[in-house]
Amino acid sequence: MSVLLLRLAGPLQSWGASSRFARRGTEVAPTKSGVIGLLAAAKGLRRTEPLTELLGLEFGVRLDQPGQLLRDFQTARSLDGRQSAPLTYRFYLSDAAFLAAVSGERELLHGLAQALARPRFPLYLGRRSCPPAGPISLGVHDDTLDDALTHWPWLAAKWHRRKLASTVRLEIIRDVRPGEPVTETVPDEPISFDPAHRQHTWRTVLRRHVDMTNDLAERAGVNGHDPLSLLGG
Amino acid sequence: MSRTIIDVYALQTVPPSNLNRDDTGSPKTAVYGGHRRARVSSQAWKRAIRLAFAGLLDRSQLGERTKRVGESLATRIKELDPSISDEAASALAAEAFVAGGLAKAEKKKGEVKDVESGYLLFLSHRQLDNLAAAALEAARDGSTLDRARFKALVNTEHSVDVAMFGRMVADMADINVDAACQVSHAISVHAVDNEFDYFTAVDDRKADAAETGAGMIGTIEFNSSTLYRYATVDVDALHRTLGDASATRAAVEAFLTAFARSMPTGKQNTFAHRTLPDAVLVRLRDTQPINLVGAFETPIRETHAAGRIELAAAELAKHTVAVETAYGERPVGSWVTQVGEKTAVLADLGKAVSFSELVSGVGEQVTTALGQPA
Numbered sequence: 001m002s003v004l005l006l007r008l009a010g011p012l013q014s015w016g017a018s019s020r021f022a023r024r025g026t027e028v029a030p031t032k033s034g035v036i037g038l039l040a041a042a043k044g045l046r047r048t049e050p051l052t053e054l055l056g057l058e059f060g061v062r063l064d065q066p067g068q069l070l071r072d073f074q075t076a077r078s079l080d081g082r083q084s085a086p087l088t089y090r091f092y093l094s095d096a097a098f099l100a101a102v103s104g105e106r107e108l109l110h111g112l113a114q115a116l117a118r119p120r121f122p123l124y125l126g127r128r129s130c131p132p133a134g135p136i137s138l139g140v141h142d143d144t145l146d147d148a149l150t151h152w153p154w155l156a157a158k159w160h161r162r163k164l165a166s167t168v169r170l171e172i173i174r175d176v177r178p179g180e181p182v183t184e185t186v187p188d189e190p191i192s193f194d195p196a197h198r199q200h201t202w203r204t205v206l207r208r209h210v211d212m213t214n215d216l217a218e219r220a221g222v223n224g225h226d227p228l229s230l231l232g233g
Numbered sequence: 234m235s236r237t238i239i240d241v242y243a244l245q246t247v248p249p250s251n252l253n254r255d256d257t258g259s260p261k262t263a264v265y266g267g268h269r270r271a272r273v274s275s276q277a278w279k280r281a282i283r284l285a286f287a288g289l290l291d292r293s294q295l296g297e298r299t300k301r302v303g304e305s306l307a308t309r310i311k312e313l314d315p316s317i318s319d320e321a322a323s324a325l326a327a328e329a330f331v332a333g334g335l336a337k338a339e340k341k342k343g344e345v346k347d348v349e350s351g352y353l354l355f356l357s358h359r360q361l362d363n364l365a366a367a368a369l370e371a372a373r374d375g376s377t378l379d380r381a382r383f384k385a386l387v388n389t390e391h392s393v394d395v396a397m398f399g400r401m402v403a404d405m406a407d408i409n410v411d412a413a414c415q416v417s418h419a420i421s422v423h424a425v426d427n428e429f430d431y432f433t434a435v436d437d438r439k440a441d442a443a444e445t446g447a448g449m450i451g452t453i454e455f456n457s458s459t460l461y462r463y464a465t466v467d468v469d470a471l472h473r474t475l476g477d478a479s480a481t482r483a484a485v486e487a488f489l490t491a492f493a494r495s496m497p498t499g500k501q502n503t504f505a506h507r508t509l510p511d512a513v514l515v516r517l518r519d520t521q522p523i524n525l526v527g528a529f530e531t532p533i534r535e536t537h538a539a540g541r542i543e544l545a546a547a548e549l550a551k552h553t554v555a556v557e558t559a560y561g562e563r564p565v566g567s568w569v570t571q572v573g574e575k576t577a578v579l580a581d582l583g584k585a586v587s588f589s590e591l592v593s594g595v596g597e598q599v600t601t602a603l604g605q606p607a
């Protein structure tokens with residue numbers, strides 16, 4: 001198996017899974033439908049075209065720098081300013097960085113990596129006003145999804161790492177494989193992006209963690225904090 | 234398949250101002266690099282760009298975004314045939330949108346009301362003119378517009394603003410237009426804290442009455458910032474929608490001009506924040522758009538020796554070279570317009586020219602890239 005790794009980082013991103021109407025939320029991490037959509041856009045697939053081979057990809061993401069929730073208030077007016085549309089609230093993740101991975105056939109992933117370097121449609125992190133900071137693709141690697149998400153260097157910024165302890169637990173959210181326990185079920189398995197009948201089905205995900213050594217921790221020893229030891233425990 | 238992508242970067246200093254505020258009246262902000270930054274939403278600046286288009290392009294190249302589609306079409310029908318009554322014109326307009334499936338038929342008969350779409354509908358002036366002509370023609374033949382003809386009319390002769398910013402119609406996805414440009418939220422290159430201006434307003438007649446005290450008091454929140462602004466235009470997508478190389482060039486030139494010179498108007502009368510960018514950098518690429526915001530992930534801190542803009546320009550120049558070297562990216566063309574010594578370091582990144590030369594230089598190369606003689 002091969003795996004294509006992506007760095008999804010920028011001042012703002014927004015990954016909606018179940019938003020409707022005037023309140024547009026974001027999940028805490030990139031969604032599978034969002035990332036498959038991004039890959040489809042890179043390849044130049046129109047929304048009405050079948051996603052075929054992209055649907056078989058296994059997806060996982062590591063929350064390297066979770067970011068903060070930002071609520072954006074938005075009004076819309078006609079050009080003459082006389083009439084306004086309903087007020088809307090949009091939610092973004094600001095200051096976040098994620099390592100996303102898709103695994104599948106090597107050939108297919110190479111094609112996707114090339115498409116990311118020369119995308120047919122402009123790419124964005126969940127919403128059009130959120131262009132990524134810098135190029136996205138970290139290349140195709142001969143690795144499993146799990147190993148890649150566990151071993152790839154931590155993408156968090158230095159300022160973020162300095163604030164944390166010397167060992168940091170990063171969350172990984174990935175597709176569940178047959179026989180594994182399900183942590184959560186979300187409406188995030190894309191079938192078609194056709195705007196006339198957009199279709200998602202339920203995606204079962206598993207949450208696990210990886211411990212990362214943080215050599216930039218400025219509060220050394222925080223991790224060694226074990227109050228019970230005083231009690232001889 | 235060759236690609237043409239225009240990346241536009243601008244550094245722009247704004248004085249104390251509140252050009253884009255949230256529902257509590259505070260200037261919008263976002264956290265980046267662990268520090269709070271001033272933010273101007275992409276939507277706010279896109280509106281300013283659309284308004285600026287009116288001074289740069291002919292009306293026939295622009296459109297109208299409104300719910301009051303019936304009123305708009307009825308006016309045009311009247312213009313084409315002044316003999317028609319107001320009611321008949323409104324009825325014809327309503328019929329056209331009902332036939333097209335974008336408005337519901339009135340339940341009550343009798344009084345004629347202008348139909349509205351349930352959402353802001355973006356149509357080009359030419360499309361509206363064509364609809365008016367077609368509706369009149371159908372009425373003269375004693376028939377009505379059918380849905381196929383309606384769709385055909387709203388899917389041809391797109392205006393520059395519709396092509397740039399896109400059109401989303403949930404009820405009828407096949408008349409959607411994919412936006413050719415992508416505008417990011419502007420954020421400050423440095424950390425900011427919003428500040429409060431406490432004000433009093435004195436009643437003019439109070440002096441005569443020898444009264445003291447203010448007529449009213451209040452506070453206005455504001456900040457001042459040096460903004461990093463970024464937008465990218467997909468020239469191929471623009472060309473597909475407009476269908477014509479010279480219209481594409483005109484659209485690109487108008488967009489660059491409007492992007493650099495426009496300004497959201499929030500609290501403009503209070504703060505007069507009418508600045509122009511300190512520097513504009515344009516990179517023409519044949520690969521991928523590259524947002525260089527990473528240059529400012531570590532916020533700029535001014536020193537005794539150098540101010541924000543000077544340090545920001547240096548960071549942007551350094552980061553541009555670093556990213557492009559790391560990924561083997563080579564822009565096909567590059568132009569810079571910069572003001573004064575402080576942003577001089579950016580001039581090394583491309584052809585240093587005046588802004589009008591920048592615009593026409595990019596326009597020329599767009600024409601070449603689209604395979605047409607300049």
